[in-house]
Amino acid sequence: xxxxxxxxxxxxxxxxxxxxxxxxxxxxxxxxxxxxxxxxxxxxxxxxxxxxxxxxxxxxxxxxxxxxxxxxxxxxxxxxxxxxxxxxxxxxxxxxxxxxxxxxxxxxxxxxxxxxxxxxxxxxxxxxxxxxxxxxxxxxxxxxxxxxxxxxxxxxxxxxxxxxxxxxxxxxxxxxxxxxxxxxxxxxxxxxxxxxxxxxxxxxxxxxxxxxxxxxxxxxxxxxxxxxxxxxxxxxxxxxxxxxxxxxxxx
Amino acid sequence: xxxxxxxxxxxxxxxxxxxxxxxxxxxxxxxxxxxxxxxxxxxxxxxxxxxxxxxxxxxxxxxxxxxxxxxxxxxxxxxxxxxxxxxxxxxxxxxxxxxxxxxxxxxxxxxxxxxxxxxxxxxxxxxxxxxxxxxxxxxxxxxxxxxxxxxxxxxxxxxxxxxxxxxxxxxxxxxxxxxxxxxxxxxxxxxxxxxxxxxxxxxxxxxxxxxxxxxxxxxxxxxxxxxxxxxxxxxxxxxxxxxxxxxxxxxxxxxxxxxxxxxxxxxxxxxxxxxxxx
Numbered sequence: 395x396x397x398x399x400x401x402x403x404x405x406x407x408x409x410x411x412x413x414x415x416x417x418x419x420x421x422x423x424x425x426x427x428x429x430x431x432x433x434x435x436x437x438x439x440x441x442x443x444x445x446x447x448x449x450x451x452x453x454x455x456x457x458x459x460x461x462x463x464x465x466x467x468x469x470x471x472x473x474x475x476x477x478x479x480x481x482x483x484x485x486x487x488x489x490x491x492x493x494x495x496x497x498x499x500x501x502x503x504x505x506x507x508x509x510x511x512x513x514x515x516x517x518x519x520x521x522x523x524x525x526x527x528x529x530x531x532x533x534x535x536x537x538x539x540x541x542x543x544x545x546x547x548x549x550x551x552x553x554x555x556x557x558x559x560x561x562x563x564x565x566x567x568x569x570x571x572x573x574x575x576x577x578x579x580x581x582x583x584x585x586x587x588x589x590x591x592x593x594x595x596x597x598x599x600x601x602x603x604x605x606x607x608x609x610x611x612x613x614x615x616x617x618x619x620x621x622x623x624x625x626x627x628x629x630x631x632x633x634x635x636x637x638x639x640x641x642x643x644x645x
Numbered sequence: 646x647x648x649x650x651x652x653x654x655x656x657x658x659x660x661x662x663x664x665x666x667x668x669x670x671x672x673x674x675x676x677x678x679x680x681x682x683x684x685x686x687x688x689x690x691x692x693x694x695x696x697x698x699x700x701x702x703x704x705x706x707x708x709x710x711x712x713x714x715x716x717x718x719x720x721x722x723x724x725x726x727x728x729x730x731x732x733x734x735x736x737x738x739x740x741x742x743x744x745x746x747x748x749x750x751x752x753x754x755x756x757x758x759x760x761x762x763x764x765x766x767x768x769x770x771x772x773x774x775x776x777x778x779x780x781x782x783x784x785x786x787x788x789x790x791x792x793x794x795x796x797x798x799x800x801x802x803x804x805x806x807x808x809x810x811x812x813x814x815x816x817x818x819x820x821x822x823x824x825x826x827x828x829x830x831x832x833x834x835x836x837x838x839x840x841x842x843x844x845x846x847x848x849x850x851x852x853x854x855x856x857x858x859x860x861x862x863x864x865x866x867x868x869x870x871x872x873x874x875x876x877x878x879x880x881x882x883x884x885x886x887x888x889x890x891x892x893x894x895x896x897x898x899x900x901x902x903x904x905x906x907x908x909x910x911x912x913x914x915x916x917x918x919x920x921x922x923x
């Protein structure tokens with residue numbers, strides 16, 4: 395059964411300045427017997443990207459994340475995708491997670507469109523045969539036709555985006571993690587992309603998506619989480635949360 | 646691989662979970678051979694994109710170095726060209742293999758930033774990718790010395806076939822050592838530069854251009870305690886139809902165990918922090 399459970403999860407980033415990351419400092423610290431140790435500790439700036447985040451998602455839940463830039467949305471998505479391990483607290487994720495944080499991950503501009511489908515497929519653990527089966531479907535969706543046999547570097551930005559989006563969204567995960575992908579692509583493609591994302595959302599057991607687009611969250615989610623400076627300000631029904639968010643914006 | 650992972654899961658309560666997660670990362674990563682094999686090939690293809698002879702530039706560059714420099718150096722050392730050429734070629738081939746693995750190790754994780762921050766994937770995948778890439782380079786370099794092996798076939802015997810199991814064995818310390826260097830190199834960015842410089846120096850302290858017999862007896866410790874020299878001996882000897890020395894084999898095994906212990910210790914401690922260092 396798909397489930398996500400966070401128990402007072404905190405993430406603390408070390409920020410290495412020029413001084414902290416060099417070996418010289420560390421060596422000096424050792425050789426001076428810890429006298430520099432104190433300044434060293436002060437040098438190491440940390441960012442509390444998430445503070446005491448707790449919530450639970452069950453099958454059928456579609457969670458939308460809202461928050462200003464730097465509120466910790468992407469960090470939270472990375473925690474759920476098991477890229478970041480919590481500095482404090484616990485997280486348990488049951489079910490196969492597929493993160494769509496960067497649709498263009500692993501795209502190789504020298505390879506053809508078809509080859510890029512294979513590359514991405516291998517990353518998802520598909521066999522060559524399973525990838526072959528996906529190819530036609532992706533070709534149809536992207537409408538790239540013969541261009542798929544051309545190196546990706548010959549593509550326009552829009553075509554590149556179509557391919558990346560088509561490949562990334564061709565695999566249906568149990569738990570889907572999305573970062574700002576809704577509405578990607580040029581105007582004519584946006585509608586199609588939206589439909590495809592909606593299809594994915596409907597077929598995944600749990601969805602977590604972050605977006606600045608409130609209407610996208612309204613349309614797709616049944617739960618909302620408001621983040622501010624790494625802390626959960628609200629977790630619950632969407633309409634009530636959106637009201638809170640708008641009030642916060644007005645203030 | 647899933648069976649290994651399952652077995653590890655069972656023992657989860659007995660041994661430290663951090664250590665088990667480190668072990669799991671190593672085995673799961675090695676199990677994802679489709680990914681690292683593909684990435685390794687892709688690296689080679691990208692490096693030589695749109696060039697006509699592609700990765701055979703590696704072969705060409707090796708051939709050029711070996712065939713010209715061995716003429717020069719056989720004159721410098723005043724030994725016969727025939728005696729020197731095979732020795733130099735096999736030594737340089739082995740050196741290139743080992744040195745690129747060592748120097749590229751420190752950048753393995755920073756080069757994989759794009760993947761490590763986007764999906765959950767074992768770290769060891771990217772070390773394997775680097776090893777595969779260098780093995781492909783090695784095979785291209787090997788092509789350059791095949792004419793020599795054919796020409797000096799009188800030197801060859803069944804010992805030559807030992808090169809294959811030896812390469813397979815060298816992958817063990819290469820993997821553990823590279824994992825270690827990859828972690829350290831990511832955390833301390835100066836290490837990469839330091840290692841590159843040290844390796845440049847080690848080249849001159851390793852019998853590749855010169856023969857061990859050139860060295861006065863009381864200085865032989867330079868070779869004896871030089872692990873790189875021993876690894877090269879291990880690869881060069883079979884290529885020249887000789888049995889590698891026992892000391893070379895022992896050195897390799899020791900390198901493997903020391904780096905294995907250090908790597909597992911470090912990896913258990915910092916595995917969950919590595920993404921924050923990217």
